[in-house]
Amino acid sequence: MDRRVQRTRKLILETFMVLLKEKGFEKITVNDIAERADINRGTVYLHFLDKYDIFEKCIDIYIDELLSHCSANEEIHLQEEAMRKVFFYLEEHIDLYKLIHKNDKYGMFRKKFTNALLEQVAIAMEVIPEEIAISHDIASQFLVNGLLGVIEWWIGNDMPCSAEETTEKLLAFLKPFTDYIPK
DSSP states (O other), X not given: OOHHHHHXXXXXXXXXXXXXXXXXXXXXXXXXXXHHHTSOHHHHHHHOSSHHHXXXXXXXXXHHHHHHHTOSSSOOTTOHHHXXXXXXXXXXXXXXXXXXXXXXXXXXXXXXXXXXXXXXXXXXXXXXXXXXXXXXXXXXXXXXXXXHHHHHHHHHTXXXXXXXXXXXXXXXXXXXXXXXXXX
8 A cells, every 4th residue: 555545544434533532433423524524525425435334434444453462372262471562551551542442432443353353263273172172162252252242241340450450350260161172
């Protein structure tokens, strides 16, 4: 991709996040983004369909950043260290993820994060014996939605306990699954 195109896209995304913090998603308009970024309104539409598309791209970026940071390799599976890194990363970037969580009225973050985690858990389930996981599909849905529920609760309640404490409690629940995962 051309560097000018990359810079413009980055400017639009960054401007959107600033406005998201200032105004909230519902009050942002494409005109606001263009005006604040000091670009033409048409330029915004050259890169994105609308503000929903911009928000979706921001969510993609921040999910990718979270998963990339939390994994020593491409796959996080159910490794204890990766799970610990998730909560420490979220704790370090709480304002950003809280902003996304607060403004995600249409569940885009949850849906995209669910899909990304399901891919990882499916890989991990391959090494878990069927009798432990009962049904890999059921277990995958349970694990991912449970983890997301804890993450949403933790972010939405201003981190009522530390990242370390949350991770330790979560890992205790997941012990039957994590015992089979290579460290």
